[in-house]
Amino acid sequence: MRALQSQIMADLHVTPTIDPAVEVRRRVDFLIDYLGRTGAKGLVLGISGGQDSTLAGRLCQLAVEEIAASRSADGGTAPVFVAVRLPYAVQRDEDDAQLALEFIRPSQTVTFNIAAGVDGIADEFLNATGEAVTDFNKGNVKARARMIAQYAIAGQFGYLVVGTDHAAEAVTGFFTKYGDGGTDLLPLGGLTKRQGRSMLQHLGAAERLYLKPPTADLLDENPGQTDEANLGLSYSDIDDYLEGKDVADSVATAIESRYRATEHKRRTPASPADAWWR
């Protein structure tokens, strides 16, 4: 194995194989423990219809249901899980999002359309700079608008914002800084994409929910662009690398170059006391 590969596996807490049942239990326990220690009144998470939010959402719901079952015995109130639909106007694959919600069965579902907010920022960008925001930058505004919506809900009702980042996204920094990367806790941390898929399968999700090609779906001009097309890398190769397997040199080099370039996304902002960025 390459030296950096082994270092990355350790830094991102990846294990080459998992038992899906054990990982479901461990991550539900983590959510229960975190909720207990913070006293938060609930968890909030955007549900897109993609694999990651379907899995994280189901784990959140299992956690709050277990807490509710244990508290009903002593008459206490339990935290809730709020699933948020966050379409930009009309979502092309809304049926997948609805299927994910049917599987998750959240305590509550809220729909918060980000179109007015995002278009307001795009209009003001033009006023302020004299040029139109690019489709790519507007995509990151969409991801950040979703973060703002979730924190508004969390702040108002005393919830925590759940993130869906996992090792196969963290390694390439494939998320919007302070957008989908801006969250309070990460129940999928350390998992590869195929390990997450195996957990959804274990939980009895419909195939469509875990075989769907991953997409950030942030672009007006290329709706549903797959992550793999955007990255120029397949999740199968990224997972192999993270699980310590041999991959082509060109694949390892591409992953390692992205890993180095995106270090700033996995850190808190640099200050004069830090040296990691040198």
Ligand SMILES: Nc1ncnc2c1ncn2[C@@H]1O[C@H](COP(=O)(O)OP(=O)(O)OC[C@H]2O[C@@H]([n+]3cccc(C(=O)O)c3)[C@H](O)[C@@H]2O)[C@@H](O)[C@H]1O
């Ligand atoms: N060395 C450095 N030290 C500190 N900060 C640094 C920096 N280099 C850039 N930055 C800052 O970071 C910013 C760039 O980062 P960011 O704004 O995130 O933008 P960027 O990484 O360019 O774009 C986000 C990428 O993540 C993808 N994405 C987003 C959301 C969801 C998903 C998904 O998987 O579903 C994927 C999206 O398709 C795109 O390829 C710069 O504008 C600058 O402010």
Ligand SMILES: Nc1ncnc2c1ncn2[C@@H]1O[C@H](COP(=O)(O)OP(=O)(O)OP(=O)(O)O)[C@@H](O)[C@H]1O
């Ligand atoms: N249209 C949307 N509605 C609600 N939440 C969204 C939407 N788009 C993105 N999100 C949130 O942003 C997170 C990051 O998106 P990302 O595409 O990485 O995950 P995913 O859609 O759940 O799974 P996949 O990576 O397989 O597409 C999602 O997990 C979800 O919480």
Ligand SMILES: [Mg+2]
């Ligand atoms: Mg997606």
